Amino acid sequence: MAEEKIIDLMGISKSYDGNIVLDNFNLYIRKNEFLTLLGPSGCGKTTTLRIIGGFENADSGKVIFEGKDISTIPPHKRQLNTVFQKYSLFPHMNIEENIAFGLKVKKMDKQFIKDKVKYALKLVNLEGFEKRSINSLSGGQQQRIAIARAIVNEPRVLLLDEPLGALDLKLRQDMQYELKRLQRELGITFIYVTHDQEEALTMSDTIVVMNKGKIQQIGTPEDIYNEPKNAFVADFIGESNLFDATMLQDELVEIFGVKYPCVDKNFGINTPVDVVIRPEDVNLVDPTDGITTGTVTSAIFKGVHYEMTVDSFGVEWLIHSTKLSQTGTEVGINVKPFDIQIMYKPKGEDAEAVMLDE
Amino acid sequence: MVKRFFERFYVLIIFVLLYAPIAILFVLSFNASKSRAKWGGFTFKWYGELFHNSDIMSALYTTLIIAVLSATIATIIGTVAAMSIHNSRKLPKMVLMNATYIPILNPEIVTGISLMLFFIMFKINLGFITILLGHIIFNVPYVILNVLPKLRQLNKHTFEAALDLGATPTEAFFKVMLPELLPGIITGFLLSFTFSLDDFVITYFVKGAGINTLSTKIYSEVRKGIKPEMYALSSIMFLTILVLLLIVNKRSEKQEKKAAVKG
Numbered sequence: 103m104a105e106e107k108i109i110d111l112m113g114i115s116k117s118y119d120g121n122i123v124l125d126n127f128n129l130y131i132r133k134n135e136f137l138t139l140l141g142p143s144g145c146g147k148t149t150t151l152r153i154i155g156g157f158e159n160a161d162s163g164k165v166i167f168e169g170k171d172i173s174t175i176p177p178h179k180r181q182l183n184t185v186f187q188k189y190s191l192f193p194h195m196n197i198e199e200n201i202a203f204g205l206k207v208k209k210m211d212k213q214f215i216k217d218k219v220k221y222a223l224k225l226v227n228l229e230g231f232e233k234r235s236i237n238s239l240s241g242g243q244q245q246r247i248a249i250a251r252a253i254v255n256e257p258r259v260l261l262l263d264e265p266l267g268a269l270d271l272k273l274r275q276d277m278q279y280e281l282k283r284l285q286r287e288l289g290i291t292f293i294y295v296t297h298d299q300e301e302a303l304t305m306s307d308t309i310v311v312m313n314k315g316k317i318q319q320i321g322t323p324e325d326i327y328n329e330p331k332n333a334f335v336a337d338f339i340g341e342s343n344l345f346d347a348t349m350l351q352d353e354l355v356e357i358f359g360v361k362y363p364c365v366d367k368n369f370g371i372n373t374p375v376d377v378v379i380r381p382e383d384v385n386l387v388d389p390t391d392g393i394t395t396g397t398v399t400s401a402i403f404k405g406v407h408y409e410m411t412v413d414s415f416g417v418e419w420l421i422h423s424t425k426l427s428q429t430g431t432e433v434g435i436n437v438k439p440f441d442i443q444i445m446y447k448p449k450g451e452d453a454e455a456v457m458l459d460e
Numbered sequence: 461m462v463k464r465f466f467e468r469f470y471v472l473i474i475f476v477l478l479y480a481p482i483a484i485l486f487v488l489s490f491n492a493s494k495s496r497a498k499w500g501g502f503t504f505k506w507y508g509e510l511f512h513n514s515d516i517m518s519a520l521y522t523t524l525i526i527a528v529l530s531a532t533i534a535t536i537i538g539t540v541a542a543m544s545i546h547n548s549r550k551l552p553k554m555v556l557m558n559a560t561y562i563p564i565l566n567p568e569i570v571t572g573i574s575l576m577l578f579f580i581m582f583k584i585n586l587g588f589i590t591i592l593l594g595h596i597i598f599n600v601p602y603v604i605l606n607v608l609p610k611l612r613q614l615n616k617h618t619f620e621a622a623l624d625l626g627a628t629p630t631e632a633f634f635k636v637m638l639p640e641l642l643p644g645i646i647t648g649f650l651l652s653f654t655f656s657l658d659d660f661v662i663t664y665f666v667k668g669a670g671i672n673t674l675s676t677k678i679y680s681e682v683r684k685g686i687k688p689e690m691y692a693l694s695s696i697m698f699l700t701i702l703v704l705l706l707i708v709n710k711r712s713e714k715q716e717k718k719a720a721v722k723g
Contacts, residue, residue: 186617187617188615207627370653
């Protein structure tokens with residue numbers, strides 16, 4: 103992938119009434135990538151987007167857009183467009199007027215605007231909707247119009263603030279594919295804000311996991327899921343078994359008194375660490391074959407797999423498996439060495455940043 | 461069945477009691493006889509005399525000018541005030557909202573006397589300007605209260621969305637915000653206009669000598685002894701205000717329906 107930066111956020115800090123929302127935030131966004139800012143509410147993701155869009159000014163730091171500092175440029179002069187959380191369509195205008203708004207303000211030619219509107223409606227699969235009123239549309243359709251209204255201006259970057267938040271599950275999933283398709287077809291950079299980890303994993307090229315105004319991890323969806331950098335990321339992305347553990351030596355970790363071989367090195371000797379094991383990576387075997395043993399305390403059918411909890415000498419394990427082990431069964435627990443993800447314990451100031459929200 | 465009859469009867473009595481005095485006024489305004497007790501035949505005479513009375517015509521002219529000017533200025537001030545109230549934080553918002561309600565709840569006579577004292581203290585000559593200022597002051601809260609709900613209905617990002625699409629803040633205001641607020645602004649204007657036409661108490665205290673609006677004119681005429689012309693004038697005022705109120709109500713009904721469809 104071309105490493106050309108389109109947006110560079112340098113040392114952005116922002117606070118409201120003494121609450122720090124963004125703390126010396128540094129991030130660059132590459133051309134044509136689908137980047138997602140992911141985190142719980144209040145983590146600063148929307149503020150970051152609003153600073154890029156120009157709706158908020160950072161207390162300190164710079165926003166560089168294609169090599170130029172745009173920190174003090176007002177939103178209407180930035181070559182960016184935003185799709186807002188609740189659509190923010192103009193209710194007194196029909197669909198055509200809504201989509202044409204940006205082009206009309208720029209005094210484009212009438213025929214040009216007409217063609218553009220038609221093209222934009224086609225892109226979002228709402229051909230022939232020009233004269234309809236906003237109120238006659240469903241939530242999903244309004245969302246598409248909001249997207250059409252933004253992309254018709256040919257922005258270099260499209261900012262999306264939880265655009266699917268108000269839609270129901272099925273529609274949300276359809277729109278995820280649609281957005282990904284649009285991004286590929288248009289070849290523009292998308293910066294997407296969401297608290298939904300599934301949305302982030304499905305669509306993104308790059309995910310930025312944020313908490314309390316700080317970046318926790320940047321990486322591809324696979325990186326973030328398979329190799330979370332700390333307990334917060336592991337817990338926020340997908341379900342996981344998160345344990346306090348001790349790294350005894352290279353390639354050997356002790357979890358609640360049981361030793362497991364792993365593949366990590368260079369943590370030193372007897373170092374306290376966090377360990378994450380994904381529920382689908384835990385294998386239930388015959389009690390005699392397990393590294394440790396336990397009793398199944400619950401088993402729920404989830405469609406694709408069963409979700410089971412196993413009590414192993416007071417430690418609870420979450421397990422996803424397509425094979426059912428009935429409640430009450432004695433089982434052995436096995437984990438392959440490379441499925442154990444070892445993470446340093448957060449230190450000092452960072453400890454606060456990764457404190458789990460629940 | 462019987463219950464329904466009594467329910468209807470009850471409503472009927474209320475309306476008769478409410479409107480009978482006005483109906484009498486209305487009937488007497490067409491009475492050719494000057495007596496209040498005797499029907500002397502139907503006539504438009506009093507209406508005719510009314511329009512030839514230069515005092516009354518100049519009072520009408522003053523009333524209309526003040527109504528139009530005070531409603532227009534109050535609408536502009538009120539709309540701007542509503543927007544800043546809407547955008548303030550919780551505590552100032554609460555203070556400002558109460559400051560808005562107080563002039564509405566305040567007895568008019570108190571407002572009238574205090575305005576008069578204020579104008580005298582600052583040596584502003586009582587006359588046209590003081591009536592106008594007085595009317596603007598009591599009309600602003602009604603505009604605020606009609607524009608605020610429209611602002612609340614508006615998605616908070618609508619203005620930002622217009623900026624985002626390249627509109628300057630001024631363009632965004634006139635092309636996106638104003639059309640959304642317009643129904644509330646117009647209702648506020650019509651109410652202000654009506655209240656201004658209607659007002660007696662405040663006008664009476666701040667008008668000074670040598671100028672009259674219709675209501676103060678009627679009052680001074682009545683003190684000299686009631687002439688049937690006054691019945692005619694009162695009837696016209698009543699009808700004008702009735703029509704204005706019907707328009708206002710019709711408008712808010714339409715808006716409610718629209719809001720219900722949206723919701």
